[in-house]
Amino acid sequence: MADANKGWGELPERCLGRILRHLPCLLDHAAFADVCKRWRTIAGRNPPPMQPWLLKPSTAATSFFCVACERNHQGPRMPDYARGARVCGSFPGGWVAVADIPTIGGPASPGNRSPALLNLCNGERVGLPRSLRDNNPRVTNINLVHTVILSDDPSDSIGPYCAAAIVSGKPNIVFWRPGMSYWTPPMLKWDAPMKKWKKLLPKDPIEDVKYFVASALGVGFHVLTSNEDILVYAPSTNDKPRELTMSSVETYKVRRNRHPTMPEPGEVVARYLTQSRGKMLMVVRYVSAERTTMAFDVFRLERQPPSWSWKKLAPEALTSLTIFLVQGSSVAVHSLLDESERKPFPLSIYFLHDPVRFDDAGTSQSPQIENPFPCSDAGRCRLFDQNIVHCLPREPPSDCSPWSWFFLPPNNAVRHLYSVEVIRELL
Structure with missing residues (x-):
């Protein structure tokens, strides 16, 4: 032996x-x-x-599901004060954003609640404001935070990191950095009046926001609209911690050629941004008349002078890649096999139950904020034949929050x- x-x-x-x-x-x-x-x-x-784990929040106990072994795991626990909170963002390093928890050091009252960043692995907590400074001048409360997006891991950030949030109403996107006690609209000058910053907002509903440190359009928060255009907000790294302005705001009209004799496979219900090997990808999700996911398309941003376009990619161009979709935090994971050992496998797309309702406030994502949160329309799509398998847990529905992905720190x-x-x- x-x-x-x-x-x-x-x-x-x-x-x-x-x-x-x-x-x-x-x-x-x-x-x-x-x-x-x-x-x-x-x-x-x-x-x-x-690969991220599936985060399944609950008022009883948060659990995790691993897509690699298709088993539930007991992972980091949600703090007691945040149990039952709605998750509205997830980031590398074990961080999640929650929409409404008791404010640090404040009285335990319904009005004393605000969003926050939580690290489920090491217990760190960063409070986020619930108010908006719009330079009217006035400060108002934000009714609903849809999704929070970070520029960097708060634990490992060398310089000043910042956050963006998709919110209800006007402005439909706001920004924050540590040291500020409120969110602010995108402004090129700190004292810019309302009529100035309104011109910097997306004119079409927001589909997704992602921060890219390396993209053909520059560094910054990239906003994808329902018209498939891109706006890039580049926060200014000034030395005034209580202020946040944009060093630039650029709008790119991006088009894709739809074949007149080949209709799309269904109704477009959502669009997501991610990146693979330095190239920006847009994933389009289609639903049937019964509102269930039926197909996906993947497009790559390409320069075709004098403009930009979305080029539809053939499934064979995306082998050995797995994409995990969620608004604000979608990721593309490549196989780690050596080139000599690699056996290309078809692209897989993991998706969550993500119903979308368009509204008039400039945000396409109007998430359900009351329980139960359904989870039946979730699974994996194999792109080359659009085969959809419901391999993710489908029951029970969450009683406090939509499911999301959780990114473990290495x-x-x-x-x-x-x-x-x-x-x-x-x-």
Whole structure:
């Protein structure tokens, strides 16, 4: 038996590396790393793909679902003071945005609640304001925060990070940075009057917002409209922490050629932005007459002088890629297999129940804010044949928040946390 164990422990690193590439689940990877010191070292050199987990909030207990192994896991817990809050954003590093929790240090009253950023892995908390300064001049409360988007991980940010939020009403997009006690519309000058900043707002409903540090259109918050145009808001990195202005606001008219004899497969219900290998992608989601998801298309932003266009990509151009869709936080994850070992697999798109209702306030996303939150129209689409499989949990519906994706931080502390979880699941 000792010789047998020694044989396993001394398997060539190349063989062990190949085994690890077939263990995309973090818990399986953690179990492998716990075998011995040598295997732990090799596991550290072969990290699993950073696929997000499905975050299922509940007033009882938040749980997680891993798409790699299709199992539920007990992950980081939601703080008691935030249990039952609506999740309105998720970001790398274990961060989520919640819409309405008790304000830090304030009385426990219904009126003393505001949005916040929470790190479920290390317990950090950053309060966000609920008021808007619109330079009318006046300060008003924001009725509804749809989605929060961050420019950087608050834990690892070297410079000043900032946030954008899709909100109800005018303005339909607002911005914030640490040190500010309110959100502000996009302004090129801090004291700009209302008529000035209104000209900087998207004229069409907002479909999605994503912050890109490397894109053909520049660095900043990229706003995708229902007309498939792009606005880029570039926050100014000035030395005034209580102010936030834009160094530039650019609008790009982007078109795609629709074939007159090939109608779209259904009604467009949502559009998402993500990025793959430095290229901006737009994913279009279609629903049937029964309002269930039936197909997807993927487009790449391309320059066709003198303008920009969305080029529809063939499924074979997107192999070895998995896209996870959610407003504000969609990601494209590539296979980590070596080129010599890679066997291309078709693009898969994971989607969540994401009903959209257009309104007159300039925001296409009017999310449900009362329970129960349905989860039946969620799953995976294989793009080459538009085969949709409902492989994600469908019941029970959430009693407090839509489901979202959760992005684990890639560090030793988190791997240790899930090593403990592996032991619990084996008991």
